[in-house]
Amino acid sequence: MERLLIINAKALVGVRPKGLRSVPGRSMGELPHVADAWLLIEDGRISDLGPMSALADSMEGHRVIDARGRYVLPGWCDPHTHTVHAASREEEFVHKIKGLTYQEIAARGGGILNSANTLRRMSEDELFVKAKARLERMMAQGTVAVEIKSGYGLSLESELKMLRVVKRLKEALPLQVKATLLAAHALPLEFKDDRRGYLDLIVNELIPQVHRDGLADFVDAFCETNYFTVEEMERVLEAGAAHGLSGKVHVNQFTSIGGIEAAIKHQALSVDHLEVMTEEDLDALALAHANGQAPIPTLLPSCSFFLRIPYGPARQLMDRDLPVALATDFNPGTTPSGNMNFVLSLACIQGRMLPEEAINAMTLNSAAAMDLTGELGSLTPGKRASLIITKEIPSLAFLPYAFGDDHIDTVLIDGTPVRSGAAIA
Numbered sequence: 001m002e003r004l005l006i007i008n009a010k011a012l013v014g015v016r017p018k019g020l021r022s023v024p025g026r027s028m029g030e031l032p033h034v035a036d037a038w039l040l041i042e043d044g045r046i047s048d049l050g051p052m053s054a055l056a057d058s059m060e061g062h063r064v065i066d067a068r069g070r071y072v073l074p075g076w077c078d079p080h081t082h083t084v085h086a087a088s089r090e091e092e093f094v095h096k097i098k099g100l101t102y103q104e105i106a107a108r109g110g111g112i113l114n115s116a117n118t119l120r121r122m123s124e125d126e127l128f129v130k131a132k133a134r135l136e137r138m139m140a141q142g143t144v145a146v147e148i149k150s151g152y153g154l155s156l157e158s159e160l161k162m163l164r165v166v167k168r169l170k171e172a173l174p175l176q177v178k179a180t181l182l183a184a185h186a187l188p189l190e191f192k193d194d195r196r197g198y199l200d201l202i203v204n205e206l207i208p209q210v211h212r213d214g215l216a217d218f219v220d221a222f223c224e225t226n227y228f229t230v231e232e233m234e235r236v237l238e239a240g241a242a243h244g245l246s247g248k249v250h251v252n253q254f255t256s257i258g259g260i261e262a263a264i265k266h267q268a269l270s271v272d273h274l275e276v277m278t279e280e281d282l283d284a285l286a287l288a289h290a291n292g293q294a295p296i297p298t299l300l301p302s303c304s305f306f307l308r309i310p311y312g313p314a315r316q317l318m319d320r321d322l323p324v325a326l327a328t329d330f331n332p333g334t335t336p337s338g339n340m341n342f343v344l345s346l347a348c349i350q351g352r353m354l355p356e357e358a359i360n361a362m363t364l365n366s367a368a369a370m371d372l373t374g375e376l377g378s379l380t381p382g383k384r385a386s387l388i389i390t391k392e393i394p395s396l397a398f399l400p401y402a403f404g405d406d407h408i409d410t411v412l413i414d415g416t417p418v419r420s421g422a423a424i425a
């Protein structure tokens with residue numbers, strides 16, 4: 001058996017009992033920890049942990065990491081990304097600086113359709129190599145699990161191509177990868193005058209085939225004015241459910257059109273974005289949560305930062321006791337960053353989340369938003385030893401406070417370093 005012992009940690013953070021699915025909003029300010037502690041890893045999983053005063057002598061002789069002055073946290077779980085994409089879009093970025101809106105850029109043939117055009121031309125191998133490099137950077141930044149969406153293919157063949165790339169990434173990299181079919185991301189030009197035809201293609205062909213080939217864990221739809229209607233999203237969610245794929249949906253980014261209630265009705269796993277929320281939307285989520293079936297509200301602060309749009313109402317959601325999650329939304333158009341550490345700073349600075357709340361939102365709650373809570377998201381014996389060891393920092397709040405700097409020393413995935421810093425030397 002392979003054993004690795006971390007000793008002298010300044011604190012183990014996010015120590016939780018088995019079986020906890022998520023942290024409800026009003027408890028998110030609590031982040032249970034053990035100070036001056038050790039943690040034992042056996043065969044890639046956390047097997048035990050405790051204070052240094054209770055470290056048995058028999059532990060000596062194991063391979064040891066001395067984490068003096070350092071915090072040990074569960075690795076970041078990023079439950080909403082578009083990491084497989086063909087090319088960056090910094091020309092649009094410059095257009096935006098000059099004053100064009102996201103909708104105006106989309107109307108000019110930019111936006112999602114721009115990404116779809118370049119992706120359709122790119123080979124599967126090239127897509128794989130590019131996405132793999134992005135994921136390797138994200139792992140070095142502490143991300144140990146990621147959800148990746150299709151949605152730049154917008155045709156049967158190209159959507160399948162994207163999902164095959166995600167499957168190869170799953171096999172090639174140690175981090176946990178979940179795949180989501182997001183064919184309803186934008187209406188492709190070929191179907192400009194035939195919305196129903198495109199929805200039929202998704203529902204009658206794509207979803208059954210994706211299910212048959214085991215290419216996706218979830219389905220998604222961009223439910224938004226000028227994109228897909230609530231009824232169209234409902235068709236996607238129904239077809240997904242019929243094939244065992246739960247929903248993770250883009251709703252309430254620019255407008256509130258009833259997507260939240262529909263997502264609740266169809267028992268979606270998460271509702272993502274939420275920059276524009278009415279009182280009714282918030283109440284509907286709170287009621288569903290009280291009934292034990294609320295989708296996880298997932299906020300994407302880097303997207304708000306990049307687009308200069310309002311931030312999702314983290315405080316209001318937490319006040320209603322909802323288990324808020326955070327994700328990057330890494331994509332070339334609206335969030336060209338897969339860095340969860342920046343999300344942590346933004347969530348605190350702009351979203352007014354406490355550091356503890358934001359860390360809960362990026363670990364256990366974000367694991368829940370991709371159905372990985374039994375494996376990741378807390379320091380719990382039995383879970384995967386996918387951990388962050390920080391540099392020597394004065395306090396946990398220093399992580400979001402000293403924004404833009406890199407505070408991570410070492411990252412382990414299933415007990416194996418994917419980034420080795422001074423703690424391991």
Ligand SMILES: [Zn+2]
Pocket residue numbers: 080081082250329331
């Ligand atoms: Zn997105």
